[in-house]
Amino acid sequence: MALDRKIAYIDLATGEIEVKPIPLDVRRKFLGGRGLDAYLLLNHSKKGCDPLGPDNPLIVSGGILTATCASATARTHVMAKSPLTGLLGSCNMGGFFAPEMAWAGFHHLVIKGKAEKPSYIYIHNGEIQIRDAKDIWGKTTTDAQWAIRDELNDQEVKSLVIGPAGENLVVFANVMTGIKNAGGRTGMGAVMGSKNLKAIACRGTMDIKIAHPVEALEYNKHFIDQITSAKVNKTQGTLGTPFIWGATNSWGGVRTRNFQYNQCEYADDIEPEAIDEICEDTMGPYHMSGCFGCQVHCRAQYRIPSGPLKGKYDEGPEYTSQGAFGGETDTPRAETVLVGNHLVNQYGMDNLETGSLISWAMELYEKGILTSKDTDGLDLKFGNDEAVLEMIERICFRKGKVADALANGGIPASKTFGKNSFDYLIQVKGMSNLHSDERATPGLALNIATSSRGSDHLRSRPAIDLYHLPEKVLKKIYSSPIPYDGPLSSEHTEYIGKAWQVFWQENCYMGVDCLGICKYHTTFLGATLPNFEDWPKVLYYNTGLEFTPEELWDIAERCNMVERLFNLREGLTRDDLEKGDMINHRYFDEPTRRGAPDVVGTTIDREKFSKMIDEFYEHKGLDQKGKPTTKTLKRLGLANEPSHML
Amino acid sequence: MAVDTNKLSSAESLSKTRTYGKFRCHNPTCMGRLEPKPGDKHVKCPVCTCEFRVAWIRPDFPRIRGPVWEVNKKLADAAFKKKMEGK
Numbered sequence: 249m250a251l252d253r254k255i256a257y258i259d260l261a262t263g264e265i266e267v268k269p270i271p272l273d274v275r276r277k278f279l280g281g282r283g284l285d286a287y288l289l290l291n292h293s294k295k296g297c298d299p300l301g302p303d304n305p306l307i308v309s310g311g312i313l314t315a316t317c318a319s320a321t322a323r324t325h326v327m328a329k330s331p332l333t334g335l336l337g338s339c340n341m342g343g344f345f346a347p348e349m350a351w352a353g354f355h356h357l358v359i360k361g362k363a364e365k366p367s368y369i370y371i372h373n374g375e376i377q378i379r380d381a382k383d384i385w386g387k388t389t390t391d392a393q394w395a396i397r398d399e400l401n402d403q404e405v406k407s408l409v410i411g412p413a414g415e416n417l418v419v420f421a422n423v424m425t426g427i428k429n430a431g432g433r434t435g436m437g438a439v440m441g442s443k444n445l446k447a448i449a450c451r452g453t454m455d456i457k458i459a460h461p462v463e464a465l466e467y468n469k470h471f472i473d474q475i476t477s478a479k480v481n482k483t484q485g486t487l488g489t490p491f492i493w494g495a496t497n498s499w500g501g502v503r504t505r506n507f508q509y510n511q512c513e514y515a516d517d518i519e520p521e522a523i524d525e526i527c528e529d530t531m532g533p534y535h536m537s538g539c540f541g542c543q544v545h546c547r548a549q550y551r552i553p554s555g556p557l558k559g560k561y562d563e564g565p566e567y568t569s570q571g572a573f574g575g576e577t578d579t580p581r582a583e584t585v586l587v588g589n590h591l592v593n594q595y596g597m598d599n600l601e602t603g604s605l606i607s608w609a610m611e612l613y614e615k616g617i618l619t620s621k622d623t624d625g626l627d628l629k630f631g632n633d634e635a636v637l638e639m640i641e642r643i644c645f646r647k648g649k650v651a652d653a654l655a656n657g658g659i660p661a662s663k664t665f666g667k668n669s670f671d672y673l674i675q676v677k678g679m680s681n682l683h684s685d686e687r688a689t690p691g692l693a694l695n696i697a698t699s700s701r702g703s704d705h706l707r708s709r710p711a712i713d714l715y716h717l718p719e720k721v722l723k724k725i726y727s728s729p730i731p732y733d734g735p736l737s738s739e740h741t742e743y744i745g746k747a748w749q750v751f752w753q754e755n756c757y758m759g760v761d762c763l764g765i766c767k768y769h770t771t772f773l774g775a776t777l778p779n780f781e782d783w784p785k786v787l788y789y790n791t792g793l794e795f796t797p798e799e800l801w802d803i804a805e806r807c808n809m810v811e812r813l814f815n816l817r818e819g820l821t822r823d824d825l826e827k828g829d830m831i832n833h834r835y836f837d838e839p840t841r842r843g844a845p846d847v848v849g850t851t852i853d854r855e856k857f858s859k860m861i862d863e864f865y866e867h868k869g870l871d872q873k874g875k876p877t878t879k880t881l882k883r884l885g886l887a888n889e890p891s892h893m894l
Numbered sequence: 895m896a897v898d899t900n901k902l903s904s905a906e907s908l909s910k911t912r913t914y915g916k917f918r919c920h921n922p923t924c925m926g927r928l929e930p931k932p933g934d935k936h937v938k939c940p941v942c943t944c945e946f947r948v949a950w951i952r953p954d955f956p957r958i959r960g961p962v963w964e965v966n967k968k969l970a971d972a973a974f975k976k977k978m979e980g981k
Contacts, residue, residue, distance in 0.1 A: 474905065474906060474909065477909065477912075478909070478912075479912065479914070479955070482951060482952075482955065483951055483957060486951050487951075491957070494959065494960060495920075495957075495958065497960070498920050498946070498958055498959075498960050498961055499920035499921065499922065500970075513963060513967065514963055515960075516960065519959060519960055520959075521949050521959055688922065715918070716918050716922070716925040721908060721911075724904050724907075724908060725904060725905075725908070728904050738925070739922055739923055739925075740922055741922050741923060771905065775905070775908055776905050776906070776908045776909035776912060777905055778903070778905055779903075779904075779905055781903035781904055781905065782903045782905060782906070839974075839977075839978075841974060842967075842970060843970060844920055844921040844922060844924075844944060844966065844970065845921055845942065845944070845966075845969045845970055845972075845973035846921050846922045846923045846924065846942075846973070847921075847922060847970075848970045848971075848973050848974040848977065849973065849974050849977030849978060
């Protein structure tokens, strides 16, 4: 059964490996994937541990449905204490790694210690080896994967790797698999680098038994139809995720020039249709591909069309690269976006963090807080395409004062740069914002403020809030499986009911992350995609486990609370701009200047925002300081954590 | 397990209300329903007068490609000026 997959505890310092089953009662409390990882992290890390030290456990997993007949169970999750934020570190990526790990016998790895020399882990049909990585260390993410395949003489091996950025302990280094599948937030690549761990390679041909295979396949046809018929997924399959950036830019929801503007005007060159043309010109008409078991195919393939790197192959760009290397830096040119995307993929760096920090440095340069003396003569002005690409390389290899400081993350860099540089840093809990501008969308502002891994759109964003759905439709979505009788508003500029939407989405996203399914297959960008009511059937047919929608909601809520407990243990407080549920003062003080007529001139209302936080805490069962009440912990079965069941 | 495959979930039942060929104006409080004619490259919102460039995912499935910059920029500048005067 899928439930036979095990946990391996690997100590890189001693070479000891211990394999344990995952008891059913643990599955019923935390399911798998991110939820179970959070439980493992809370139980296997000590308060205040050094994120780049040997005691920080690195946890790698697939979801409970990974490698089953269910659709799009491709997601790999990685968790540890973050070297970027000092709080929860967590990233999630598509590709083919997690299914291969499941076929090799494992759903979760807990990796501790530091290897004496560069190493990689090889897992093959239940066997685990720690191998020498001296010939792989220093290679880019793609070259490292090909080298591992050659060394193992098996072209079917799937690897999770770090690039030079992870080796250089850039605190927002990615974990990567495939060409562009990036575990790209909170610096899990740096945690791997700190352990001298270049890669985890898997090859598996073990059987995964499905509880009710005929019914599972039959139901999956229905599930696939639900997923592929959604308008949002038809658009994704044609244009990839760039359509999201294009649509958001159209009404004025993207950051430009760090946070000075909320729209990148005349960005026609990086609009999704323009990028799609380049993909078609360089790769032909069938340039969209997908992850394991997914029918959406949102991943574009391209070759760089011009310039010094002309002809280099890569995948994407995701909407995040459009924002990072097009909008934020005010360099809306396709070549810059495609080259920037290529560099961060190969170096293994988070595109969001990289672009955000470069654009922040550009604003500091514009304001005279940084000078050309600091940048070793580099003209770090907005709109300078060459400076953007040069800075990516400098950060990866820690060249020069500014880039080296940025490689340590925004908050430490602000202490290096001094003056009032911190005022301009657009971050939450130490992690830079996505390229989006949330001043006109209070619900989205609440989402980034309270997200468990720092400013983030993939933890609780009510993205369908932007569709102006009628209230009766919102009611239908947001009052199931738990009844909700409060108000909801169709307008994304409103504050009404947004706290509930964020709470609902937080549990929904935790649900898919426990299952191991992609967020494009749930209520993220589309209102008609599967969620709590649909998941029990998929779970039952594939694993035999029976849950009601309400029980799955409870599990998701419990897992989110475990993440909260970890963050509270590591110093989270409500209003602290460095470690709290708080957003930069510019959200409250600087009105938006661009976008649709109803968007311009908006700020987040400080009082209403604070009230939204109060409401959100109330929904979660937290007190006004953001700590769970005794009653809440008891209700969620977390009164005795850490409980060390595993 | 008593899996009721005949009962539609909320998400499934909402998909029955899906419409192709239309989209909403990108001006948040306007929410006008826009329905470009097949092949149209531009559409103007009859409610708030914003204009958008249109792209077609397939012949019956349009999307907003982006604003008509000159038009919407002028509307936004006027709105910004008015709002700032009121503050």
